[in-house]
Amino acid sequence: MTITDDLVETFLKCPTKCFLRSRGEAGTGNAYAAWVRTKNDVFRIEGTKRLVAEVTPDKCAIGTQPTGSLKPAAWHLGIDLAVQSQELQCFCHAVEQIPSAGRGRTAQFVPIRFQFRNKLNRDDKVLLAFDARVLSEVLSRAVGLGKIVHGENYVTLKVKTSALASDVRKVTDKIGTLLASPSPPDLVLNRHCAECEFQNRCRQKGIEKDDLSLLSGMAEKERTDFNAKGIFTVTQLSYTFRPRRRPQGFRDKRERYHHSLKALAIREKKIHIVGSPEVKIEGTPVYMDVEGLPDRDFYYLIGIRIKAGDSVVQHSFWADSPSDEGSIWWEFLSKLVEVENPVLIHYGSFETVFLKRMRQRYGAPPNGSLAAKALESPINLLSVIFGQIYFPTYSNGLKDIAGWLGFKWSDQDVSGVQSISWRDTWEQTKASLAKEKLITYNLEDCAPLELVTRAVAQAGRQDIRPSSEAPQSLEVVVADNLNSKVSLWPRFRSSIDGFETINKAARWDYQRDTIYIRSDAKLKRAKRKGTNRVKRTIRVSKKTGPNCSPF
């Protein structure tokens, strides 16, 4: 099967996606992915126009297939070139031909790709290097340089594609193996899922399999290590949690994160806590959520929810363009100053970075003021939860936890990446509907933040009471009080006559084929002294035989 640039691009994101695309499977669609495609197409058309404007029409070739017999200097710029070698195929956005620099020197071909994002990543460069390889095979000459035109200002980045040749070879070899296989690769849910058209299909399959990759915080290496121990499902993992006694000197240190405890919380459908989680709010809580465009380093919307007694006040600060960013920051500060002893509460590191950057860019209230104090010591609720409170949810995302606590969003399918496309729609059309949707989405993230804060405070006091929003009984289990003596291999009991005897007998074969080795120094000393009594008290150091587990 021919390996195309589209397959390379999807493989770099996820092998399963690459396999599904190669088999022509259609996903259920993804609004963000569709928006990215459109943005790239529009950017490519505009970028192409700019390149074409720089060459004379007779030196521009559109849609031709370059071959090895290509006459040097027949064209300077090729646009939309479908290039195919024996096994590889790519669609070059543009190819620049640099005429030979003198006798005996060949003309150089430089593939060009367009990418609408300002910030590029390694995948963009590998994709360009793939174009260079296909071109090189077709033209039978080295193609060692490529260009990526990207971002709002159509900046050109030169990439040494020869340096990425081995990466491209590895990727194409892997794709070749993948496409030759009759079945899809093992499913691994990953960060790209939120932007993928197969999201519903894969999530469903992951849940059916109870797959470990459902636990979003688990790194690939951790998952591979668990698999090597024979643990493939969340339920299997849940049985491996054992509370550990911590040395005296480490009692005050925070316990590391246990995936097994998260799995146990999911299996038991109960909140599990470790240590003494505490959220100290000494003042008026101000719940904050910020929307931004990371690709442009631009924050355009700040939402706050101020809770005073039984009343709630909400404010939104909207920036039409980057030049308004400073104004919304100061509007936000002026509201903060009005609050009596404000305590900022947010969820995750996005707002932590926002507060730091805004203070650097636009300044902060005078030192010593209550507002300055609130900015210096905001509460990141996620860091209180992490490693201390295990909600029975696959991730620690606000949406997952608040959803489990019973919070309902007006639009259940909206996500952070989708808000980026809404903002873009607003910038293109200035449609008030897009702006309203964003403001609602932003404020709706402040309300669940309050709900989760309440749950965290109650979990710390082990005093969770079902709220009107929570459908489940919010029972809290203290992980340290779990019985650590429960064996992974409890005694086998059966109501069927004879099964227990058969099970016992199974061990005879195992014992007959196993050699037990004791090589302890104590044993050596006992042997020297000529006594055998100590032998039974010494643990077996090694078991060997055909049925022994390697672990």
Ligand code: SF4
């Ligand atoms: S949804 Fe996730 S796992 Fe499935 S194909 Fe897409 S990226 Fe891969």
